[in-house]
Amino acid sequence: MSSSSVRGRRTGAAVAAAVLGLLAAAGGPALAATDASSPGRSPASSSSAPVHGAAVPQGISRLAQGTGRDVAITVDDGPDPTWTPQVLRVLRENHVKATFCLVGTRARAYPGLVREIAADGHQLCDHSVDHDETMDHKPVAYQRQQILDGKAMIEAAVPGVAVNYYRAPGGAFTPESRAIAAAHGMRPLGWSVDPRDWSRPGLPAIVAAVEGKLPEQPTVLFHDGGGDRSQTVAALEQYLPWLRARSYTFTFPARTAP
Numbered sequence: 001m002s003s004s005s006v007r008g009r010r011t012g013a014a015v016a017a018a019v020l021g022l023l024a025a026a027g028g029p030a031l032a033a034t035d036a037s038s039p040g041r042s043p044a045s046s047s048s049a050p051v052h053g054a055a056v057p058q059g060i061s062r063l064a065q066g067t068g069r070d071v072a073i074t075v076d077d078g079p080d081p082t083w084t085p086q087v088l089r090v091l092r093e094n095h096v097k098a099t100f101c102l103v104g105t106r107a108r109a110y111p112g113l114v115r116e117i118a119a120d121g122h123q124l125c126d127h128s129v130d131h132d133e134t135m136d137h138k139p140v141a142y143q144r145q146q147i148l149d150g151k152a153m154i155e156a157a158v159p160g161v162a163v164n165y166y167r168a169p170g171g172a173f174t175p176e177s178r179a180i181a182a183a184h185g186m187r188p189l190g191w192s193v194d195p196r197d198w199s200r201p202g203l204p205a206i207v208a209a210v211e212g213k214l215p216e217q218p219t220v221l222f223h224d225g226g227g228d229r230s231q232t233v234a235a236l237e238q239y240l241p242w243l244r245a246r247s248y249t250f251t252f253p254a255r256t257a258p
């Protein structure tokens, strides 16, 4: 790792600490992401108590919020001590808010990174306890445990911050898992563009895959965990300014609308 990226991480941590302080004082963007009608919902009760406020549909959300040139960036499988800080840096430099789908065991291992993600105003998404892509073939009780314990592990890292989405590992949703997630305030989250960044197809292929879907308010799948994500970082560095220059806006995936 270069000295500049190390320096960037330290700066990022300092910024995150400062923003956390502001959040504590003002109920800032990450907290504001909670349903407006349930601002007092405590993290201790959220994993078992019903969620009040706007109902969360059980259908899989695949598109960005908004009505225009909107794109939702989602980042999966972290947090990762090497790649998450680099992805956060690129997002910060481009003033982009994204949605991070966090694996519970990794959130427990790197709670500081979870706090940094939340402090930057990104949305948090439960990506299960340990990313079992075969969970759709397993008992509902197991799926429930994977979903709710994963949520609790993220909440333990950042108390008071909402986890507004659930993305099944590998997209392995079931009707039951979607219902469990929605009942706990988490919209089942899919994607509409998969640039296959995890297979390291090369930067031009990643960018081309994303750019072709822009008219459809895409939710785009990227990864900051599970392997070498240098191509993901490079793609975001190229892709985010390209979108910004064309007046696209960055939003979160649809949560309470179909």
Ligand SMILES: [Zn+2]
Binding pocket: 076, 077, 127, 131, 169, 170
């Ligand atoms: Zn994943």
